[in-house]
Amino acid sequence: MLNVSIYRYNPELDSEPYMQDFQVDTQGKDVMVLDVLEKLKTEDPSLTFRRSCREGVCGSDGVNISGKNGLACITPLSDAVKGNKLVIRPLPGLPVIRDLVIDMSQFYAQYEKIQPYMINNNPAPAIERLQSPEERAKLDGLYECILCACCSTACPSFWWNPDKFIGPSGLLQAYRFLADSRDTATEERLANLDDPFSVFRCHGIMNCVQVCPKGLNPTKAIGHIRSMLIRSAT
Amino acid sequence: MANIRTMSFDAVIVGGGGSGMRAALQLAQSGYKTAVITKVFPTRSHTVSAQGGITCAIASDDPNDQWQWHMYDTIKGSDYIGDQEAIEYMCQTGPEAIFELEHMGLPFSRTEEGRIYQRPFGGQSKDFGNGGQAARTCAAADRTGHALLHTLYQGNLKNETTFLNEWYAVDIVKNEDNAVVGVVAINIETGETVYVKSKATVFATGGAGRIYASTTNAHICTGDGVGMALRAGFPVQDIEMWQFHPTGIHGAGTLVTEGCRGEGGYLINKDGERFMERYAPNAKDLAGRDVVARSMVLEILEGRGCGPDGDHVYLKLDHLGEETLNAKLPGILELSRTFAHADPVVEPIPVVPTCHYMMGGIPTNVDGQALTIDKDGNDEVIEGFYACGEAACVSVHGANRLGGNSLLDLVVFGRASGMFIEKQLREGINLKDASEADIERAMEGLNRINHSEDGEKASVLRAELQTIMQNYFGVFRRGDYMKEGIEKLNALRPRVENVALEDKSNTFNTARIEALELQNLFATAEATAIAAEGRTESRGAHAREDFQERDDENWLCHSVYFPESKTLGKRGVNFTLKTREAFEPKIRTY
Numbered sequence: 162m163l164n165v166s167i168y169r170y171n172p173e174l175d176s177e178p179y180m181q182d183f184q185v186d187t188q189g190k191d192v193m194v195l196d197v198l199e200k201l202k203t204e205d206p207s208l209t210f211r212r213s214c215r216e217g218v219c220g221s222d223g224v225n226i227s228g229k230n231g232l233a234c235i236t237p238l239s240d241a242v243k244g245n246k247l248v249i250r251p252l253p254g255l256p257v258i259r260d261l262v263i264d265m266s267q268f269y270a271q272y273e274k275i276q277p278y279m280i281n282n283n284p285a286p287a288i289e290r291l292q293s294p295e296e297r298a299k300l301d302g303l304y305e306c307i308l309c310a311c312c313s314t315a316c317p318s319f320w321w322n323p324d325k326f327i328g329p330s331g332l333l334q335a336y337r338f339l340a341d342s343r344d345t346a347t348e349e350r351l352a353n354l355d356d357p358f359s360v361f362r363c364h365g366i367m368n369c370v371q372v373c374p375k376g377l378n379p380t381k382a383i384g385h386i387r388s389m390l391i392r393s394a395t
Numbered sequence: 396m397a398n399i400r401t402m403s404f405d406a407v408i409v410g411g412g413g414s415g416m417r418a419a420l421q422l423a424q425s426g427y428k429t430a431v432i433t434k435v436f437p438t439r440s441h442t443v444s445a446q447g448g449i450t451c452a453i454a455s456d457d458p459n460d461q462w463q464w465h466m467y468d469t470i471k472g473s474d475y476i477g478d479q480e481a482i483e484y485m486c487q488t489g490p491e492a493i494f495e496l497e498h499m500g501l502p503f504s505r506t507e508e509g510r511i512y513q514r515p516f517g518g519q520s521k522d523f524g525n526g527g528q529a530a531r532t533c534a535a536a537d538r539t540g541h542a543l544l545h546t547l548y549q550g551n552l553k554n555e556t557t558f559l560n561e562w563y564a565v566d567i568v569k570n571e572d573n574a575v576v577g578v579v580a581i582n583i584e585t586g587e588t589v590y591v592k593s594k595a596t597v598f599a600t601g602g603a604g605r606i607y608a609s610t611t612n613a614h615i616c617t618g619d620g621v622g623m624a625l626r627a628g629f630p631v632q633d634i635e636m637w638q639f640h641p642t643g644i645h646g647a648g649t650l651v652t653e654g655c656r657g658e659g660g661y662l663i664n665k666d667g668e669r670f671m672e673r674y675a676p677n678a679k680d681l682a683g684r685d686v687v688a689r690s691m692v693l694e695i696l697e698g699r700g701c702g703p704d705g706d707h708v709y710l711k712l713d714h715l716g717e718e719t720l721n722a723k724l725p726g727i728l729e730l731s732r733t734f735a736h737a738d739p740v741v742e743p744i745p746v747v748p749t750c751h752y753m754m755g756g757i758p759t760n761v762d763g764q765a766l767t768i769d770k771d772g773n774d775e776v777i778e779g780f781y782a783c784g785e786a787a788c789v790s791v792h793g794a795n796r797l798g799g800n801s802l803l804d805l806v807v808f809g810r811a812s813g814m815f816i817e818k819q820l821r822e823g824i825n826l827k828d829a830s831e832a833d834i835e836r837a838m839e840g841l842n843r844i845n846h847s848e849d850g851e852k853a854s855v856l857r858a859e860l861q862t863i864m865q866n867y868f869g870v871f872r873r874g875d876y877m878k879e880g881i882e883k884l885n886a887l888r889p890r891v892e893n894v895a896l897e898d899k900s901n902t903f904n905t906a907r908i909e910a911l912e913l914q915n916l917f918a919t920a921e922a923t924a925i926a927a928e929g930r931t932e933s934r935g936a937h938a939r940e941d942f943q944e945r946d947d948e949n950w951l952c953h954s955v956y957f958p959e960s961k962t963l964g965k966r967g968v969n970f971t972l973k974t975r976e977a978f979e980p981k982i983r984t985y
Contacts, residue, residue: 173900203854206906207898211435214613216649216730218541219439235733258584259903265436278549279500288453288490289497291509297502304502304535304542308438341500 163187163242165197167208168250171259178257180248187238194226194241194249195233198261209260217374220309224261225250230311230372252314254323267323268310268330275327275335276353280346296342303337303382305375306330312369312379318362325358329369329379332360336382339389351386351393360386399579399834400589404430404557405820407577407593409564409620412440413540413805414784414812415599416547416556418763421813423554427820430557432564432580432591434615434908437548441601441613442805445540446726447654448514448532449806450799451489455506456513456530457521462486464521465531467978469800472518472683473793474935474945475980476633476953478969481789484761485800485807487974492806493533501546503535504723514723515657516798517681518985528681530657532799537652537726543802559591563908564619566837567596567627567780570827574778575765577829578623579837583908586901588841590834594824595781595816598624598757598765599809602785606920607750607869608861611643611650620786622915624757625922625958626840629777630767632788632953632966633755634919635926638796638936639870641687643749645707647734650751651727651744653798656680658723660712662691663743664699670708675985682985685795685936688748692870695747702745709743748870753919754796754936755926756788758955758966763787763812768955768966779826781816783808790953793968794935843892844910850895853909857916859887864920868927873940877928884921891917922956929963930954947980 162184170178185197195215202208210233211221217235224233226241227248241247251257256264281290313319313328327335335354338344354360360383369379406422408415411433422429433440452462466486470477497503497511504512511533519529535542551558564578568590577592600620604612621631641662642651656662661680664670674690675682682690691708694700701709712720712727717740720728724739731737731744758766765780765787783789784805791804867880894913898906932946933939953966970977 171900172902203852206852206854206909207900209903209905211439213435213439213615214441214444216444216647217733218538218726219435219441219443219613221435221439237733262903269436273552276553278553279498281498285494285498287494289494289503289511292505293509294505294507297505300502304545305538307443307541308436338500341502343500 163197163238164246165201166246166248169260170257171207191237191239193234194236194238194247195222197238197247198233198249209262211262218307220307223252223309223311225252230315232309232311232374235374252310254314254320265310268313268328271327271331272308272334275331276346276350277334277338279338279341279344280349281343283345290343292342299340300337302377303333303340306333306377307375309374311372311374315368315372317366317368318364322358322362326362327354327359329383332363332386333377333379333382336386339386348393351390354386355390360390400587401592402589403592404428405593406595406597406816407432407591408597408599409578410440410599410601410784410786411435411437411558412599412601412784413442413544413547413802414809415597416544416551417806417809418597418599418783418813419556420547420550420554421810422817423551423556425817427817430559430591432559432562432578434561434563434583436560437558438545440544441616442540442544444611444613444650445543445802446537446650446652447516447657448534448539448799449493449543449802450516450519450532450797451493451803452486452531453490453493453511453513453533455510460521460529460531462489463975464523464529467523468518468520469791469797470978471524471983472795472797474795474983475793475951476790476934476968477793478790479972479977480969481761482791483972483974485791485803488807489803492810496543496546496806499546499550501535502542503533514654515681517653517656517678517687518683518797519681528678532654532657534654537654537724539802563911564623565841565911567623568829568834568837569627570829570833572778572827574826575780576826579834579841584903586904588838592829594779594820594826596779597763597812597816598782598786599784600786602753603916603919604750604753606861606864606916606923608865609643609648610750611640611648612750617912618915618919619912620782621756621922622918625918628959629765630758630955630957631755631922632758632955633790633794634922634956635930635954636754636794636936637750637923638684638752638754639688639748640751641684641691641748642710642746643751644731644735645702645745645747648749649730649734651710651730651746653684655710655712655724655727658719659715660710663709663711664694665701665705666699670694670699678985683795684798685938686985688870689938691748707745707747710746711743712739713741713743752796752801753785754788754792754794756786757782758953759783759787759789761789761811762815763808764815768964781812783812794937840914841911844894844896844907845899847894847896850893851890853894853906853913856887856891856894857913860891860916860920863887864923868924871938871940872927874928877924881924881928884924888917922958925961926954926956926963951980
């Protein structure tokens with residue numbers, strides 16, 4: 162039997178959060194953490210968490226698993242269980258709505274701040290805008306972000322200034338548009354990021370890189386943005 | 396008294412996936428007050444899981460490619476019950492819709508010329524089937540759905556669409572004229588129930604793959620739109636037509652794109668034989684999905700399956716080389732390593748046909764207007780009600796959808812619905828207000844669940860439903876078996892209606908949502924079962940052991956399921972093309 166400890170909090174019933182212990186028979190199988198949550202929910206339907214695709218592409222089920230942020234659906238027990246114990250908490254740093262469900266408004270607000278859409282006011286051609294495979298390759302490692310918030314909620318700078326520091330996820334997307342040969346708003350984008358907080362609160366701790374379930378590297382993207390900002394200032 | 400708050404919009408779109416967000420974008424750009432109700436944050440919708448691409452004759456891979464060839468392939472693929480007028484519209488308008496997405500920023504993979512990369516997919520041909528395999532599926536690596544969905548969300552942010560994220564639509568509100576004037580919806584975070592009033596209500600609620608035990612579909616694909624339409628007394632069309640994707644990962648159900656076979660991968664049985672050469676000598680592994688899925692099941696049934704239980708086959712990719720796999724199919728490498736514990740660079744992926752797509756749905760015309768059938772058998776528009784994407788049956792997929800056509804369907808008909816509603820709003824839509832009693836009626840189902848006192852758990856009932864559908868309405872079907880399945884559903888119905896909701900709290904109550912979703916799953920499953928038993932022929936994805944031949948004399952038509960009488964009617968297939976003579980039904984071989 163696997164010992165599972167889960168963060169519980171229902172604001173309508175509980176004066177404060179608590180950890181609830183469960184025992185789960187996994188029949189020795191190396192299932193995913195989400196499978197364990199689903200099994201527990203059949204027994205206790207009040208257990209609350211988000212999930213959708215169950216294959217690591219929708220970004221719904223970011224949680225803190227035995228101390229590390231990750232997606233429950235693609236984290237096998239073999240990566241998560243320590244001493245026959247699995248501990249599941251909500252992603253840290255953002256308000257908890259209920260159990261493992263957090264309020265992601267601040268995370269989304271930072272994403273929206275970076276103007277996460279193509280800006281190109283030149284008249285569009287009758288076909289696609291051309292882009293070479295090399296130009297397109299610059300978007301690899303950037304566009305794949307699934308907005309799960311594992312990175313930003315693992316970032317001490319984001320915990321400290323969630324309203325002013327864009328955070329690794331938003332900055333990865335900021336660079337996704339800065340790096341796109343089809344986007345023409347580089348100056349405007351850089352000007353919007355050019356303050357002491359938006360980018361420069363990143364201290365290169367690299368928690369974001371360590372936890373990204375898609376293997377992306379926000380720190381590297383932030384480095385590119387810093388260089389662009391410094392270059393545009395001189 | 397329906398003592399709930401009202402929110403008013405010009406247009407409300409239920410569903411924040413590809414088709415919903417494409418419709419919303421059109422309406423937001425036009426300046427009309429538009430809201431998207433979506434039960435998950437939009438980028439978590441199931442469109443995100445689409446992998447291989449979006450099929451469209453943009454003439455990149457082949458500068459001489461023609462949309463008419465794509466139209467021919469789609470009509471043949473549909474086994475001739477796709478509406479030719481709708482297919483013509485989709486294939487002809489497609490390039491414009493794709494280029495719009497590219498201009499919006501969709502990060503398509505590229506050719507050396509800088510154009511959009513296209514790969515071969517199943518059922519594709521040049522020159523009306525005479526010119527060999529075409530490569531017509533536009534791709535962003537093997538993450539096309541993700542790239543498309545995020546791009547559409549970004550476009551909607553740019554145009555300031557109102558999103559009601561993590562809201563769940565419960566039921567349709569109809570006025571005294573039987574017109575649709577909005578929905579009752581729950582704000583999941585707070586539990587507040589609201590009447591969302593609208594002049595135009597668009598259902599872009601996606602599919603319902605979760606009626607089966609084994610599916611590529613996300614947990615959220617629970618047929619909410621179909622369920623709501625049926626409860627409102629509206630019919631659904633061709634709902635017996637379910638696509639089983641040939642390559643779901645054995646055990647996990649997660650999808651492995653047809654693009655794998657497009658890039659040169661192929662299926663083998665336990666003897667290492669490339670068996671599709673026997674079933675489809677020309678197209679081989681790129682035959683229609685229905686053909687490939689049936690061939691796989693036959694291999695397994697005849698004892699040539701792989702693994703200790705002989706219950707799957709293998710998809711071989713290692714011969715493509717690590718470099719190609721990393722460049723073209725990086726997501727598949729990830730999925731296979733995670734869910735099959737197999738590294739495709741060195742070993743094959745265990746795969747099995749898995750429920751993937753609902754070809755049927757709410758019948759609509761090309762403008763997205765939902766239809767019902769009057770007592771004389773004529774189409775009748777349901778005022779105020781529209782549908783697009785997988786929830787709709789317009790019908791471009793008929794009895795079998797071609798790979799890459801679902802994403803095209805989403806954008807083309809999401810866009811078309813948006814444009815048509817914009818025109819109607821400009822001309823003025825006048826629907827009578829709903830009365831208190833009308834709103835009250837739309838809250839009955841919710842009230843029943845909120846006041847449930849005993850009953851069984853939603854998870855238990857859902858699992859039973861999924862097992863029945865898997866066992867009695869799968870890849871191969873038989874009349875007596877299906878009748879047994881219908882009996883089992885009949886026995887399950889009162890238990891589903893009496894589902895327990897122990898947790899009555901308001902804050903983010905997912906147990907309540909799952910109890911409501913269960914009602915929609917059941918309604919979709921029941922319609923599927925009755926329609927499948929009623930269509931006494933084999934066509935496309937609907938393969939019957941007791942009626943093995945296609946029966947054009949009796950069944951070259953849509954089935955229409957009427958929920959109030961639980962009976963099956965027929966509706967003519969459209970054979971009117973604007974640009975040429977219609978394609979006459981032929982025997983379908985690959």
